Amino acid sequence: MSAQSAQLAENTLQGEDGTDQYLTFILDGEDYGVDILRVQEIKGWEGATPMPNMPEFILGIINLRGTVVPVIDLRKFFKMKSASFDQTTVVIVVKIQDEEHAERTMGMVVDAVSEVHNIDKSDLRAAPDFGGAIDMNAIEGLATINDQMIIMLDIDHLMNSGVLQMLDDSQPTT
Amino acid sequence: MSIDLSEFHDIFFEECTEGLSVMEEGLLTLDKGADVEEINAIFRAAHSIKGGSASFGFTAISGFTHVMETLLDEMRDGRREVTREIVDLLLESVDVLRDMVTAAREEDESENQRTAEVQAKLERVLAGQAEAEPEAEAPAAAGAGSDSAASPAEAAPETEEPVQDADGTPAAAAGWKISFAPHESLLRSGNDPARIFRELERLGRLEVASDSADLPLFNAITPENSYLRWDLTLYGDIAEADIRELFSWVEDECDLTLTPFSAVEAVPAESEPAAPAAAPAEAAAAPAPQAVPESVAPDAAPAEVAEVAAKPSPAAAETEPKAAPKPAAKKQASNKESGSIRVGIDKVDALINMVGELVITQSMLSQISSNLEEGTTKNFDKLLDGITQLERNTRELQESVLQIRMLPISFSFSRFPRLVRDLSKSMGKQIELKMTGEHTEVDKTVLEKIGDPLVHLVRNSLDHGIETPDVRREKGKPETGVLELCAYHEGGDIIIQVKDDGAGLSRERILGKAVEKGLVSENEDLSDERVYNLIFMPGFSTADKISDVSGRGVGMDVVRRNVRDLGGNVTINNNAGGAGSTVTIRLPLTLAILDGQLVRIGQETFIVSLVSIVESLQMKREMINSITGQSELYRVRDEYIPIIRVNRLFGTREGTEDLLDGLLVVVESDGQRVGLFVDDLLGQQQVVIKSLETNFKQIQGISGATILGDGTVALIMDVPGLIQKHFESCKRADSGRAAAA
Numbered sequence: 042m043s044a045q046s047a048q049l050a051e052n053t054l055q056g057e058d059g060t061d062q063y064l065t066f067i068l069d070g071e072d073y074g075v076d077i078l079r080v081q082e083i084k085g086w087e088g089a090t091p092m093p094n095m096p097e098f099i100l101g102i103i104n105l106r107g108t109v110v111p112v113i114d115l116r117k118f119f120k121m122k123s124a125s126f127d128q129t130t131v132v133i134v135v136k137i138q139d140e141e142h143a144e145r146t147m148g149m150v151v152d153a154v155s156e157v158h159n160i161d162k163s164d165l166r167a168a169p170d171f172g173g174a175i176d177m178n179a180i181e182g183l184a185t186i187n188d189q190m191i192i193m194l195d196i197d198h199l200m201n202s203g204v205l206q207m208l209d210d211s212q213p214t215t
Numbered sequence: 216m217s218i219d220l221s222e223f224h225d226i227f228f229e230e231c232t233e234g235l236s237v238m239e240e241g242l243l244t245l246d247k248g249a250d251v252e253e254i255n256a257i258f259r260a261a262h263s264i265k266g267g268s269a270s271f272g273f274t275a276i277s278g279f280t281h282v283m284e285t286l287l288d289e290m291r292d293g294r295r296e297v298t299r300e301i302v303d304l305l306l307e308s309v310d311v312l313r314d315m316v317t318a319a320r321e322e323d324e325s326e327n328q329r330t331a332e333v334q335a336k337l338e339r340v341l342a343g344q345a346e347a348e349p350e351a352e353a354p355a356a357a358g359a360g361s362d363s364a365a366s367p368a369e370a371a372p373e374t375e376e377p378v379q380d381a382d383g384t385p386a387a388a389a390g391w392k393i394s395f396a397p398h399e400s401l402l403r404s405g406n407d408p409a410r411i412f413r414e415l416e417r418l419g420r421l422e423v424a425s426d427s428a429d430l431p432l433f434n435a436i437t438p439e440n441s442y443l444r445w446d447l448t449l450y451g452d453i454a455e456a457d458i459r460e461l462f463s464w465v466e467d468e469c470d471l472t473l474t475p476f477s478a479v480e481a482v483p484a485e486s487e488p489a490a491p492a493a494a495p496a497e498a499a500a501a502p503a504p505q506a507v508p509e510s511v512a513p514d515a516a517p518a519e520v521a522e523v524a525a526k527p528s529p530a531a532a533e534t535e536p537k538a539a540p541k542p543a544a545k546k547q548a549s550n551k552e553s554g555s556i557r558v559g560i561d562k563v564d565a566l567i568n569m570v571g572e573l574v575i576t577q578s579m580l581s582q583i584s585s586n587l588e589e590g591t592t593k594n595f596d597k598l599l600d601g602i603t604q605l606e607r608n609t610r611e612l613q614e615s616v617l618q619i620r621m622l623p624i625s626f627s628f629s630r631f632p633r634l635v636r637d638l639s640k641s642m643g644k645q646i647e648l649k650m651t652g653e654h655t656e657v658d659k660t661v662l663e664k665i666g667d668p669l670v671h672l673v674r675n676s677l678d679h680g681i682e683t684p685d686v687r688r689e690k691g692k693p694e695t696g697v698l699e700l701c702a703y704h705e706g707g708d709i710i711i712q713v714k715d716d717g718a719g720l721s722r723e724r725i726l727g728k729a730v731e732k733g734l735v736s737e738n739e740d741l742s743d744e745r746v747y748n749l750i751f752m753p754g755f756s757t758a759d760k761i762s763d764v765s766g767r768g769v770g771m772d773v774v775r776r777n778v779r780d781l782g783g784n785v786t787i788n789n790n791a792g793g794a795g796s797t798v799t800i801r802l803p804l805t806l807a808i809l810d811g812q813l814v815r816i817g818q819e820t821f822i823v824s825l826v827s828i829v830e831s832l833q834m835k836r837e838m839i840n841s842i843t844g845q846s847e848l849y850r851v852r853d854e855y856i857p858i859i860r861v862n863r864l865f866g867t868r869e870g871t872e873d874l875l876d877g878l879l880v881v882v883e884s885d886g887q888r889v890g891l892f893v894d895d896l897l898g899q900q901q902v903v904i905k906s907l908e909t910n911f912k913q914i915q916g917i918s919g920a921t922i923l924g925d926g927t928v929a930l931i932m933d934v935p936g937l938i939q940k941h942f943e944s945c946k947r948a949d950s951g952r953a954a955a956a
Binding site for chain 1: 910927
């Protein structure tokens, strides 16, 4: 999956018959999805420059055609067991917005991207409180495709309240 | 107005702005004594604004400038003495003109009351009645029975008198208003209005304004018909008969009205119908003509007045919605403004030269490479030479491109002579402004953002710093206070100082206020410097009374915030010898580029700003000392400096641990020297600073990132931040040990 094909999918199928398109990806055998309109591009993992005094899930910063973009390891952020990066490991570059509508570009490393699905928002099921490592608010809902459960992430919430807020809290003590 | 011309509007506005600055600067120097050259320069500036505005159809601007020009002309010929009052009036006119230009730029067509007032004042001065003005104004306003009755109402009663006088003694007239409305058939009889105007010009100075309101749509135009009307103003002592004579050929084919004027006449269209009208109508009309000047036709006097009088309320209502969208429009305009930059032709030429060089180098390189033979090193040396040349060219090119963004600080300083003059006058102080280093160049962004803080500082110095002349005399200082603005380069920074020889900062007063506001506790022992810098705290002001100049306590903290946003810092201190205080602003020259030293720690490359590096050295065992087994110090000549192990501070396990294996980079910040322990020094290069905050957040000890030649990202160390972080972590370690014990 290249950036262009994601772009193409965005242009041709966006918002058709009231459904939203989600890009799904895999983390340790589980399926996750993000709103495809938020995905800027997908690129292979080429390493990152680490930043000082950062939690483990912040891998560092990469050069995205002249822009400095931070990259997080989603497995580590979700406190899943970490895996070595291989050929399918990719960085999904997403655009997120905070409360003040300032836009940021961030990258997240996932095991692999799988597919693009059309999902009707009304088909999403609310996730039960399962007491996991993910803040419940970061989950938009659960969808079922071909008997597979896909966890739909609210990327804004995940990055703002999750990643950046956690850094703010941890900063003074590091 | 044709579309073609509007293309040039931006240039015209730019030129107006320049011309206005020239006029303002020139007028300010006139304070110190009249200089014919200077008056000429002002005159020329006014003249070109008039010419430009007339050709682009901004008749209001050209009309106004014309009156100014008349006054300047008299000054130039020595017919009028240069007095402070006249200079004040002209400066006020420059302000009005600037507003008019801004209004024209924003296509804001609402009338400005001040314009008419100042124009009336100018005309009064021209007619030599400057003294009579205040008395005349009061009864006029009272008669109109309304505060909002501005110049038209004032002007009208004043003109009435001379009109009556003129009946008997037309020789007293200073000029004529001529309303000339040809019938459609005028041209058919072979008469050309332009010829008449030319003749009129021989009688005296002539001002022509045309009214094209009756012009039909293009497809309805008959080329032989005349659709235009003209309002002419003829200055000088001219007999009515002389004028009538010129129009004698066309008398039957036009409506001609001649009105003499001697004292004041505001916008002709307004005052003329008002004069013959009855007093009540006048009062009612007063607010209206401001909003609807176009509707007042010059020839049909009484009927028009009635019409205007009948609808003052819609007119007033109309001004309301016009005012509302203005802020939005203004915003748009200022956005547009920041998008362009005026660059000196020499800089552009230098750039073109360099690109030429680059092209030559490139062709040289390709020629050499085509001559390269596989397996031999025949042309190898040439190739290397070429690459060296390319490198030099590239660097020069980069510097020149950056030069384009650099503007002299005088762009920011130029507003101060006027500001100081006006403020010192209103505060009854005598202040001399000295400026040095106006040609120091600084990045455009820095320049734009430093203006407001500087205004705050200058105002503060004028208000709090420099005393009134009698206080100064008591203190044995010269009555005239000196305010000094200077700018100079120091290393990679630009330093801007605002110095005054006033009262200086009072430690007691600042401390008292700070305690009162709860910023510090009463028995805290603070250094002078810390006390002085308390005035940068939000909400801090020691001014005894709140004036429109300062005292609301918003100034200094805004100054500090703005300066910090630009990556600089600001300090304040009393001058040595107890005469006044100095505010020093230190700013980086440019926000985009940094001369960096690349250093290696473990696998990672970091960048240290070259300017902050004092020296780099290899450590010797016997020079390494430690205090309490924790803090490490290194002796450099006669100085002990703390060693910062950057890898530990950054929490990485990478990097050399043995001090003897690495290098010590001695850096300085705010007078404090520390040694950064790194593995190795790499190269030096200019790096483009990329903000981390755009997509992430600020990290203590890191001021940004950059992209290296191989495409990887490297972090730029923030030396002051690192030092602060180091001492914080030392403290924490201390308290941690204390807790453990």
